[in-house]
Amino acid sequence: MATINDNYLKLPGSYLFAEIARRVAAFKEAHPEADIIRLGIGDVTQPLPPACIEAMHKAVDELASADTFRGYGPEQGYSFLTDAIIEHNYKARGIEIASDEIFISDGSKSDCGNIQEIFGTDNKVAITDPVYPVYLDTNVMAGRTGTLQEDGHFAGVTYLPCDASNNFAPELPAERVDMIYLCCPNNPTGTTLSRAELKKWVDYARENQSVILFDAAYAAYITEEDVPRSIYEIEGAKDVAIEFRSFSKTAGFTGTRCGYTIIPKTVKGRAADGSLVEFNKLWNRRHTTKFNGTAYIVQRGATAIYTEEGQKQVKETIAYYMENARIIRDGLQAAGIEAYGGINAPYIWLKTPNNMPSWDFFDKLLTEVNIVGTPGAGFGPCGEGYFRLTAFGDRENTLRAVERIKNKLHI
Amino acid sequence: MATINDNYLKLPGSYLFAEIARRVAAFKEAHPEADIIRLGIGDVTQPLPPACIEAMHKAVDELASADTFRGYGPEQGYSFLTDAIIEHNYKARGIEIASDEIFISDGSKSDCGNIQEIFGTDNKVAITDPVYPVYLDTNVMAGRTGTLQEDGHFAGVTYLPCDASNNFAPELPAERVDMIYLCCPNNPTGTTLSRAELKKWVDYARENQSVILFDAAYAAYITEEDVPRSIYEIEGAKDVAIEFRSFSKTAGFTGTRCGYTIIPKTVKGRAADGSLVEFNKLWNRRHTTKFNGTAYIVQRGATAIYTEEGQKQVKETIAYYMENARIIRDGLQAAGIEAYGGINAPYIWLKTPNNMPSWDFFDKLLTEVNIVGTPGAGFGPCGEGYFRLTAFGDRENTLRAVERIKNKLHI
Numbered sequence: 001m002a003t004i005n006d007n008y009l010k011l012p013g014s015y016l017f018a019e020i021a022r023r024v025a026a027f028k029e030a031h032p033e034a035d036i037i038r039l040g041i042g043d044v045t046q047p048l049p050p051a052c053i054e055a056m057h058k059a060v061d062e063l064a065s066a067d068t069f070r071g072y073g074p075e076q077g078y079s080f081l082t083d084a085i086i087e088h089n090y091k092a093r094g095i096e097i098a099s100d101e102i103f104i105s106d107g108s109k110s111d112c113g114n115i116q117e118i119f120g121t122d123n124k125v126a127i128t129d130p131v132y133p134v135y136l137d138t139n140v141m142a143g144r145t146g147t148l149q150e151d152g153h154f155a156g157v158t159y160l161p162c163d164a165s166n167n168f169a170p171e172l173p174a175e176r177v178d179m180i181y182l183c184c185p186n187n188p189t190g191t192t193l194s195r196a197e198l199k200k201w202v203d204y205a206r207e208n209q210s211v212i213l214f215d216a217a218y219a220a221y222i223t224e225e226d227v228p229r230s231i232y233e234i235e236g237a238k239d240v241a242i243e244f245r246s247f248s249k250t251a252g253f254t255g256t257r258c259g260y261t262i263i264p265k266t267v268k269g270r271a272a273d274g275s276l277v278e279f280n281k282l283w284n285r286r287h288t289t290k291f292n293g294t295a296y297i298v299q300r301g302a303t304a305i306y307t308e309e310g311q312k313q314v315k316e317t318i319a320y321y322m323e324n325a326r327i328i329r330d331g332l333q334a335a336g337i338e339a340y341g342g343i344n345a346p347y348i349w350l351k352t353p354n355n356m357p358s359w360d361f362f363d364k365l366l367t368e369v370n371i372v373g374t375p376g377a378g379f380g381p382c383g384e385g386y387f388r389l390t391a392f393g394d395r396e397n398t399l400r401a402v403e404r405i406k407n408k409l410h411i
Numbered sequence: 412m413a414t415i416n417d418n419y420l421k422l423p424g425s426y427l428f429a430e431i432a433r434r435v436a437a438f439k440e441a442h443p444e445a446d447i448i449r450l451g452i453g454d455v456t457q458p459l460p461p462a463c464i465e466a467m468h469k470a471v472d473e474l475a476s477a478d479t480f481r482g483y484g485p486e487q488g489y490s491f492l493t494d495a496i497i498e499h500n501y502k503a504r505g506i507e508i509a510s511d512e513i514f515i516s517d518g519s520k521s522d523c524g525n526i527q528e529i530f531g532t533d534n535k536v537a538i539t540d541p542v543y544p545v546y547l548d549t550n551v552m553a554g555r556t557g558t559l560q561e562d563g564h565f566a567g568v569t570y571l572p573c574d575a576s577n578n579f580a581p582e583l584p585a586e587r588v589d590m591i592y593l594c595c596p597n598n599p600t601g602t603t604l605s606r607a608e609l610k611k612w613v614d615y616a617r618e619n620q621s622v623i624l625f626d627a628a629y630a631a632y633i634t635e636e637d638v639p640r641s642i643y644e645i646e647g648a649k650d651v652a653i654e655f656r657s658f659s660k661t662a663g664f665t666g667t668r669c670g671y672t673i674i675p676k677t678v679k680g681r682a683a684d685g686s687l688v689e690f691n692k693l694w695n696r697r698h699t700t701k702f703n704g705t706a707y708i709v710q711r712g713a714t715a716i717y718t719e720e721g722q723k724q725v726k727e728t729i730a731y732y733m734e735n736a737r738i739i740r741d742g743l744q745a746a747g748i749e750a751y752g753g754i755n756a757p758y759i760w761l762k763t764p765n766n767m768p769s770w771d772f773f774d775k776l777l778t779e780v781n782i783v784g785t786p787g788a789g790f791g792p793c794g795e796g797y798f799r800l801t802a803f804g805d806r807e808n809t810l811r812a813v814e815r816i817k818n819k820l821h822i
Contacts (some may be wrong), residue, residue, distance in 0.1 A: 001620035002589040003531030004680035004688045005779045008696055043482035056708070057468060063667065064464045066805070071454040071665040106517050106668075106703070113701035120414030141528070178413040190734070204767055209412035248627045253706045254482040257517075269415035277415045285419055290524035292517070296666045297467070320482065347549045394477070 010154070016133075016378035017041070020362070027366055037401045039328070039389045040372040042187065042347070044252045046320060046394075048301070050312035052251060055304035059297040070296045073338055075288045077104025077260070083297045084306040085260060089245070095232045101264050101280060104285050104294050108217045108246040110261040113138040113218060114290075115213060115242065115261070116179070118282035119269065126158040128170050130188055130379030130386070132215070135181040135333050152381040161382045162189060164351060168340065169197045178210050180244035185218040185227075188379045188388045189349040190325075190341015198234050198344045205240035211267060211279070212241040217259075218252045220250040220318055222344040238264040242279065249346065251305045251314050258302045324398040325391035331402030332389075346391040349376070353411045361387050369404035418554045420528040421565070427544075427789035428452075431773070438777055450739070450800045451783040453598065454727070455663045456667070457731060457805075459712070460724035463662060466715035470708040481707040487701045488515025488671070492710045496671060506643045512691060514698050515705050519628045519657040523703075524549040526624060526653060526672070527777040529693035530680065534589035539581050541599055541790030541797070543626070546592040548627045552722070563792040565790045572793045573600060575762065579751060580608050589621050596629040596638075599790045599799045600760040601736075601752015609645050615682050616651035622650040622678060622690070624734040628670075631661040631729055633755040649675040653690065660757065662716045662725050668711045669705055732757050735809040736802035742813030743800075747822060757802040758789070764822045772798050780815035 020040060028034065047053075062068040076082070082102045090097045096177035105111050113134050116125075125139050136154065139145055143216050146155025153159055160170035168191035170182075182201065183193045193201075205212050214231040222229055222295030231241045243262040263280040271277050304310045325342035332339040338351040352361040358375030365371045365387075391398070431451060439445065442769035458464075473479035487493070493513045501508045505692045516522050524545050527536075536550050547565065550556055557566025564570055569588050571581035579602035581593075592610060596603045604612075616623050625642040633640055642652045654673040674694050715721045736753035743750040749762040761805040763772040769786030776798075787797030802809070 001681045002534055002622045004690070004693060005529050005761055006683045008693050009682060009688070011696065031502045041483075045480065045482070047477050047480045050475065053471055056471045056692055060464055060467045060471065063459045063663075064461065066456060066458050069456065069663075069666075071456070071459045071663075072452075073666055106706075109703040118416050118419065120416055123413055126511065134688055134700060141697070141700070209661060211413045251480075252474075252480075255480075255484055255704070257703065257706045270412045271420060272417045277420070279415070282415060282419050285422065286552070288523060288544060290554070292520040292668065293666070295517075295668045295706055295709055297708060342640060 005141065007141050010140050010145070010147050011137060012148060016374070019376065020372065023363065023366065024372055034370045035373060036370045037393070037397045038372045039393055039398070039401055040374045042390055042392065043254050044249065044392050045272055046252060046317050047096050048252045048256065049305060049310055051304040051307055051310035051313055052301040056297050056301040058094065059300035063296070073293045073296055073299070075291055075293045076100070076284070077102070077294065079301045084303050088306045090230065090232070093229060093233060093398075095230060097232070097262055097264070099369050100284075101262055103261045103283060104299065105259050105261065105287075105291065106257045106294050107248060108215065108244045109134055111244050111261045112213070112215055115283070116142055118143070118158070118279055118286055119179060119211075124156075124158060124176065125306070126160055126173055126177040126180045127160050128182070128186070129153075129159040129381060130162065130376060130383035132180070132183055132187050135213070146383070159380070162186075163382055163386075164338070166339065167191070169193055172200065172204050176208050176210075179213060180205065180210055181213045181215070183215040185221055185345035186341075186349055187218065187345075188374070188383065190345040190347030191349070192222065192224075194226050194264065194342045195228055195234065198231060202231070202234045202237045202240060203312060204278065206236050210240065211269065212237070214241050214243045216243055217246040218249055218345050219245065220314070221322065221346055223322065224344055227344050232262075232264075239266045242267060247305070251302070252317065253302070254372055254385065256380070257296055257302060258298050321391045324395060327398055327402055328389055328391060329401075331406055335406045335409065337405075342391065348389045350387050350389065351387050352387055355385050358384055358387055365409070368410060369408050371401050371404060415430050416551050416552065421551050421556070421558050422548060423559060424541060427785070431783065431785065433693075434774070434777065435783055445781045447781045447783060448804070448808045449783045450804055450809070451785045451811055453801055453803065454665050455660065455803050457663060457728050459663045459667065460716060460721055460728065462715040462718055462724055462766065463712040467708050467712040470711035474707070474799040484704045484707055484710070486702055486704045487511070487695070488513070488705065489707070489710050492714045495714050498592055499717045501641065501643070504640060504644060506641060508643070508673055508675070512673055514672045514674070515710065516672065516698075516702065517668045517705050519626065519655045520545055522655050522670055522672045523624070523626055525697065526694070527555070528799075529690055530590060530622075531696055535567075535569060535570055535587065536784065537584055537591045539573050539592070539594070539597070540564075540570040540792060541573065541787060541794035542592070543594055543598050544790070545797035546624070570791070574793055574797075575749070575751065578602070580604055583611065583615050587619050587621075590624060590669075591616065592624045592626070593622055594626040594628075596632055596756035597752070598629065598756075599758055599785070599787065599794065601756040601758030602760070603635075603755045605637050606645065607640055608731060609639055609642065613642070613645045613648045613651060617647055621651065622680070623648070625654045627654055628657040629660055629756050630656065631725070632757055634733065635755055638755050643673075652679045653678060658713050658716070661729075662713070663728065664713070667709055667712060669709050731806070732802045735804060735806060738809055738813055739800055739802060742817055746820065748818045750814075753802065759800045759802065761798050761800065763796050763798055766796050769795055769798055776820070779821060780819050782812050782815060804813050
């Protein structure tokens with residue numbers, strides 16, 4: 001009989017958001033009059049920039065006529081988009097990226113999930129705890145881990161704890177690791193790594209011939225000067241780092257789908273015969289074999305954010321969300337709740353009052369002030385005792401939520 | 412040092428279309444005045460149906476306002492699209508598919524390539540020869556094969572030869588196989604399997620507890636009554652078959668990207684502990700972990716083909732291509748060249764005159780009559796001595812190409 005990939009059975013069900021939905025539904029049934037405000041999910045709410053809308057209408061029209069119709073495009077993306085990205089996000093910051101070192105995709109979730117395929121299954125994986133679950137789950141599926149232990153950790157994975165005690169900056173691991181996932185600005189903690197902290201990781205990777213898988217999906221939210229927008233701002237990173245970027249949070253593309261991955265040709269791994277192989281070549285083979293390019297319309301929309309008006313519009317929306325973040329952060333502090341993040345990222349990571357377990361705080365927030373957030377424990381054992389609020393709501397609801405926390409929550 | 416996935420090194424470079432491009436470029440440089448007609452690539456040329464254009468404009472406008480904005484959608488696809496597909500392509504043909512047995516994606520190439528991930532690496536794979544390269548390459552990458560042999564076959568794979576001697580209908584394999592890739596209507600041969608032939612495969616899969624991976628990307632081109640549009644028209648197929656469909660050739664979505672996969676919950680595989688596991692559950696876990704849904708705009712466009720005017724428009728374009736197919740087929744026969752396919756598929760698979768090797772015929776066609784096609788040998792060893800022409804060109808070029816073959820090619 002055909003057999004299954006048994007590694008999938010190591011994964012627990014994806015209970016976090018299902019469990020949130022279940023508890024919210026039960027509360028609503030018991031209290032149909034409750035005015036619930038959702039600050040839980042990491043999805044944007046503001047419309048696409050007008051420049052994108054205009055570009056996409058134009059692209060749709062092109063597909064309506066045989067003269068301007070576009071069929072299969074290059075799997076790696078159209079040069080009108082890759083050129084704009086390289087110019088704007090890299091060259092403008094002094095980073096040289098060649099046109100065959102960038103791969104357009106349908107989003108960072110796909111890229112972060114698929115990248116591990118080009119690595120050997122014998123590599124040792126390091127992830128932060130708490131963490132965006134895709135890094136871990138995809139390595140479990142590929143057989144790069146053991147089973148789930150009672151402490152909530154998978155055997156064979158190196159976890160890098162991040163909490164208030166280390167200012168959410170992971171320490172270098174005691175044992176050698178090969179693949180290091182770093183998310184900066186971080187989801188869920190909303191914190192970042194400074195240039196000096198990131199350099200420590202690049203140096204580690206160079207010394208240990210490891211590869212850093214750097215998820216910079218929230219780079220557009222960075223406001224402080226000392227926080228690198230790209231890992232390639234760190235000397236030597238082009239030899240050891242793969243970078244993921246996304247239009248999802250940058251320009252509201254969560255439902256429009258576009259992202260990209262940078263793989264410098266200098267990032268190499270060892271083959272069984274001892275030879276060195278460029279990961280860029282392997283990824284190109286994967287990308288052209290298992291993917292057929294991002295929709296033309298979407299690539300045109302993404303390109304529009306690099307126009308003058310596109311940049312202005314994108315920055316306005318980000319400023320809107322970041323003002324929400326400030327309101328939440330200040331409100332929490334006024335309420336006597338310790339809060340992190342929210343300065344270079346749209347996430348606020350709060351310490352639950354009196355070390356209350358994350359899920360207890362979830363229930364308290366829901367029942368006392370009708371606000372939905374995300375329990376930190378859902379992102380890993382080190383998230384226990386923390387809680388995530390997001391700045392992606394609209395202004396009015398954000399203000400109302402903060403008023404409720406300040407005035408009605410019994411801490 | 413980080414290691415690579417060594418299986419990738421078993422793959423030869425993807426030389427087929429690169430080699431075609433090289434030879435065409437060299438010929439053009441030597442003969443800049445040549446009026447080259449391309450009937451090689453499997454890409455559409457006609458514009459999207461007006462119904463899709465209208466629906467996509469409307470969807471773009473929805474994204475321009477916070478009230479109607481759409482962020483993350485369900486990874487499995489919006490119900491407005493899945494309901495329309497189930498109703499139109501399955502229920503209307505007497506097939507019951509549940510709403511959680513369908514998964515919308517960015518196209519069949521991704522789905523056909525990714526599906527093998529949920530299977531164990533110990534499964535024995537069977538593919539036809541010639542074949543769409545994605546089935547084979549993705550199994551090589553996953554380590555389900557040995558290395559490439561001198562005869563052009565990978566060790567450990569069961570090849571099912573398809574040529575004129577068996578009317579392009581593969582024989583059941585002598586040894587047991589677990590995963591069987593069938594493409595019907597077939598790319599590259601343009602031929603199909605009758606109901607009786609397909610039943611033979613479903614029965615084999617049921618007896619051997621194998622899974623059929625049925626690629627029906629060209630189903631919309633079927634004209635003959637005896638050819639099933641879906642494998643689920645065959646009794647018992649819902650226990651053993653996964654079906655892939657696409658909007659690429661159905662509605663001109665090659666550059667717009669949308670497809671879907673049907674996995675009935677009755678299709679199961681064996682876990683290491685002997686228990687039976689639904690492939691549907693495993694795929695759902697993969698799809699929600701490594702993919703974040705198809706663009707909202709694209710799903711709205713795809714849905715529009717199921718309206719009355721959408722259906723009319725889609726059928727007109729397909730009829731246009733199929734008239735091209737008839738012109739090519741008739742023209743080849745008038746020129747004394749044996750030709751297959753082109754009746755239920757947009758591909759014509761011709762036998763090269765005097766058993767000429769595929770690449771020699773490529774050169775002959777290019778130099779004598781300035782027509783570009785695809786050498787059959789590029790699709791597998793059994794494609795040697797065959798050649799693919801496609802019906803996706805425009806009418807005028809198709810007519811001119813056929814005139815050249817009839818009147819100017821020296822056979």
